[in-house]
Amino acid sequence: MELRHIRYFLAVAQEKNFTRAAEKxxxxxxxxSRQMKDLEEELGAELFIRKARGxxxxxxxxxxYEYATQILDLTEKSTAEIKNLEKGLQGTLYVASVEGCAPSLVSKWIAGFHELYPNVQFSIWNGNSDDVLARVQNGLDDIGIIVAPYNPEGFKxxxxxxxxWVAMIPPGHPLIKETKxxxxxxxxxxxxxxxxxRASRVSEIEEWFKGINEKPRIIGRMAHVLNAYELALSNVGITIYPAAAGKYAHSDIGIRKIVEPEIxxxxVMIHSADRQLSVVASEFWDYVSKQYK
Structure with a gap:
């Protein structure tokens, strides 16, 4: 299998038509068409359902398709990295980050790093910790920022x-008046x-309540902090999130630090222990790490 076969497959999958893909x-x-037949034979599986409409x-x-997209992304990334080796520190740093206070941290780091290396470009992706771990492990991003806990095996x-952690309490909720x-x-x-x-986060929160002999009434889960704001404003329930989220919440939402126990x-900044960092990523890692020694 060659890279052109992967590019051909992606074009056909995206266009859903051999003629349009060929033109592209x-x-x-x-x-x-023959190349796609050969690819199916090599993989031992049919990749397309051929219908009259496409x-x-x-x-x-x-x-x-998922694997092919990752392969092509990694190929383009590594090609650009090799081409830039002889030109000094330039290229693209790929960072995956959770929400909370991580965006502020990443912005501060990048601002300082950019002053030192103005030719370096940045690509920042946001998601939950599990997604960030997967992207770093798969090589789609060089460095990730997650919220613990995580399995450290395979990562530095x-x-x-x-x-x-804070509770974001809906407007008019009894706890607004009962707490400050x-x-x-x-x-x-x-x-x-x-x-x-995140599944491990749900388990962690359940453990908090188990420690005080209570069971939480979890009615929903959200992947992004914007959902937390909207759900709280809509009186769906009290949302639990790291404190930085409270900085951007609507003023009608009550932000209360969770105590007894204080959690x-x-x-954590991570990179894959099994994959060598790019020159740019290695410099960035060292630049940030020195600030925390």
């Missing part, structure tokens, strides 16, 4: 920040809660 690739349609991906085709990590700056965890137990979507979110 500037090749004749019959050879393209093509659809089979389940095998959908899986191969550096704690870069800690902050308390903090809220004991026990007071949250009787109420509907919305928590981050801390730890932000």
């Amino acid at each position: 690739l500037c090749i004749a349609q019959p050879p393209l 093509l659809q991906l089979t389940e095998a085709g959908k899986h191969f 990590g550096q704690v870069v920040a800690k902050e308390p 700056d903090v809220v004991p965890l026990k007071m949250l137990a009787p109420y509907d809660l919305v928590v981050p979507s 801390t979110a730890s932000y």
Whole structure:
């Protein structure tokens, strides 16, 4: 299998039509069809469902599409890296980050790094910790910022920040009047809660309540902080999130630090231990790490 086969496959999958894909690739349609047949034979699976109105991906085709996209992305990334080796420190740094206080940290680091290396470009992706870990592990991003806990196997990590967890309380909720700056965890137990979507995070929050002999009433999970704001404003439930989220919340939402016990979110900068960092990423890692020694 060659890279051109992957490019051909992606074009056909995106256009859902051999003729249009051939025009996009500037090749004749019959050879393209043969290449796809050869690819299916090599993989031992049909990639397309051929219908009168066009093509659809089979389940095998959908899986191969994900792999093909990653392969092409990594190829382009490594090619650019090699071309830039002889030109000094330039290229693109790929960072994947969670929300909370991580965007502020990353922005501060990049601002300082950019002063030192103005020719370096940046690509920043945002998601939850599990998504960030997967992207770094797969080589789609050089460096990630996550919220612990995580399985450190296969990663190198550096704690870069800690902050308390808070409850975002809907306007008019009884706890708005009953509390001021903090809220004991026990007071949250009787109420509907919305928590981050990460499976390990849900388990962690359940453990908090288990430690005070309570069981949380978790009615929903959200992947992004914007959901937390909107759900709180809509009186769906009390949302639980690291404290930085409170800085951008609507003024009608009550932000209360969770206490008794006081619970801390730890932000960790990571990179893959099994993959050599690019020259740019290695410099960036060292630049940030020195600030936390």
